[in-house]
Ligand SMILES: Nc1ncnc2c1ncn2[C@@H]1O[C@H](COP(=O)(O)OP(=O)(O)OP(=O)(O)O)[C@@H](O)[C@H]1O
């Protein structure tokens with residue numbers, strides 16, 4: 064087991080001509096941690112990864128691996144191994160030759176390589192399949208071969224570019240846990256790229272959420288989910304009901320927002336927005352579907368939202384109730400399945416409530432996929 | 434619109450027959466002439482089935498020398514062209530996009546320039562270089578093989594480059610990056626990743642280069658110096674008269690090509706089949722039945738039959754002896770010859786008799802007034818000159834006339850007096866009499 068090596072991006076800009084792919088990225092990644100970049104397609108995740116692995120020089124800024132500036136050091140000299148988005152297994156080489164390619168270029172003898180390949184094949188549960196060609200493997204098996212090939216190089220940092228995106232749901236979930244286990248076992252730093260928030264949340268020690276070249280937030284999964292820094296993060300990670308409006312009053316970290324269609328809502332100001340949200344500012348309120356519930360007492364002076372049930376979905380773990388509030392505002396509520404009789408039914412008028420601590424106010428901003 | 438009207442079918446059939454006749458007819462005819470004992474490559478009249486031209490061919494020093502030179506030049510051209518073509522294609526793929534089309538035009542230009550021009554320029558260019566370097570006129574820069582290889586490679590390398598570009602466009606550069614990422618140097622990534630990927634293209638480029646070199650005439654004709662290649666030799670031979678050993682050479686080349694193409698096809702199909710079944714290539718071996726690829730592919734059956742024909746004729750050559758036939762043909766020719774000599778003799782006899790009869794009448798009024806008539810002297814004149822200018826006697830003038838007629842390939846006259854009056858005395862096959 065190795066000690067993980069830390070990575071640091073200092074004011075990194077990456078441009079392609081006039082196009083800015085990465086804007087002023089400042090990231091510190093602890094040695095031995097599982098770090099994820101999360102963001103929609105085309106936001107610059109691969110670009111960051113390629114600059115860390117040395118295929119791309121940042122236009123500005125520095126990249127340090129283990130405290131050492133990597134400027135001018137080629138990909139074959141960096142202590143990183145990259146698992147490509149399309150895996151890039153060598154199609155003409157057998158599986159075992161693929162896995163031990165890094166040893167072959169160092170001039171390690173065939174017998175030693177074969178032995179090492181067998182060990183790694185055991186580790187990825189492909190014992191005895193070393194003589195196949197990559198084209199004769201299933202998607203998940205290819206995946207594991209790609210991981211084994213990267214690990215065989217004994218890198219200090221393993222970079223993974225959406226390695227699970229091509230797999231079906233079941234296999235993806237299985238591979239998630241497997242990847243996490245491998246990371247714990249070998250103890251090296253993993254940098255993982257994904258546009259799947261579930262993947263990022265389940266596996267990572269730390270997550271950076273990106274939006275076209277800008278890193279919006281870096282924190283652990285809980286903070287990202289419960290305390291998003293920007294409207295983009297709030298709407299990209301998990302589901303959220305969004306209410307637009309103006310800040311009416313602020314006191315002690317809480318704000319009352321006069322929303323356009325749903326009346327006044329009292330909620331917590333997001334940590335990142337503390338101090339820069341003023342009365343009268345345009346603002347957005349984010350309430351997660353699971354934070355909503357049917358009001359126990361619709362007459363008290365709490366946060367109340369009136370809405371009409373228009374659709375229901377049962378997902379096993381929860382019911383998803385789709386409602387229509389005032390002026391056609393769409394609202395989603397999720398109720399944990401506790402085996403009790405449902406209180407909702409189609410076309411029923413409901414009054415919803417929520418805990419003000421679980422509703423976040425942020426300054427007006429860009430949402431994901433709008 | 435349905436196209437199964439019988440008329441269209443007939444039309445289509447006819448078209449195919451003409452098409453293939455046009456494509457393959459000359460090859461078939463030429464191959465057949467290689468087995469006729471007639472001294473000039475021809476199908477009719479068919480004399481004897483013979484394999485003597487194989488022997489004549491194998492004893493023809495100039496042809497053998499030409500083949501050897503062609504092979505040396507071919508191998509040299511393959512090596513040079515494949516290497517240059519590969520380098521050129523790699524540059525094309527990686528060059529700065531703005532320069533790409535300019536670069537492409539430049540490297541593709543030799544294909545568009547006439548081979549003659551390339552040949553002359555090669556000759557002149559290396560001569561200049563030779564002079565500039567102050568070498569003697571028999572230095573290697575003036576060597577025919579050296580110049581021919583360089584001259585041919587100027588445009589064959591471009592062909593090779595096109596083959597490589599086609600393959601390279603399907604290359605995933607991610608593979609090279611993966612290799613670099615795993616610690617390979619650039620040279621290692623090239624050798625272990627890109628080269629194996631290009632192997633099929635290298636093979637096709639090599640075959641293409643070899644064939645293009647082997648059949649080249651335009652460029653070579655200026656550069657061959659003291660090392661004439663096969664095409665040069667053949668061209669020179671045609672000028673001085675040919676015999677069917679050339680047809681035999683053509684037959685051998687055609688047969689080799691067919692066998693080569695067939696075995697490659699079989700190998701490919703077998704590999705595909707094996708891959709489709711998910712089995713390793715070696716495991717699909719021949720239990721003796723019509724292979725799957727044959728079904729519904731008449732062309733390959735035809736090819737196979739032709740190849741079989743080739744093999745069996747080689748076998749037949751060792752068993753069959755055309756001597757008996759030749760003796761017979763010779764006998765026949767002798768008979769015809771004799772008959773004709775008889776006929777001529779008789780004619781002459783007849784004429785002498787006539788003259789003898791006419792002689793006394795020479796002073797008859799009819800004959801004394803010579804300028805009076807136009808028609809009579811014609812017949813008489815003919816008679817008095819002993820028919821020297823009669824068409825069938827013209828041939829008696831000498832061996833050249835026969836040779837000329839042979840070279841011209843006059844088909845109809847070969848059956849009439851033209852040949853038979855002489856009983857083929859000047860036919861090369863009879864020369865040994
Ligand atoms: N070589 C290049 N030249 C010009 N633009 C590029 C280049 N590579 C990437 N880009 C641009 O940079 C942006 C980010 O690309 P990148 O590949 O990093 O996206 P990504 O976040 O990995 O997306 P995905 O999830 O789809 O893989 C894209 O808009 C892309 O068009």
Ligand SMILES: [Mg+2]
Pocket residue numbers: 108109110148224
């Ligand atoms: Mg990407």
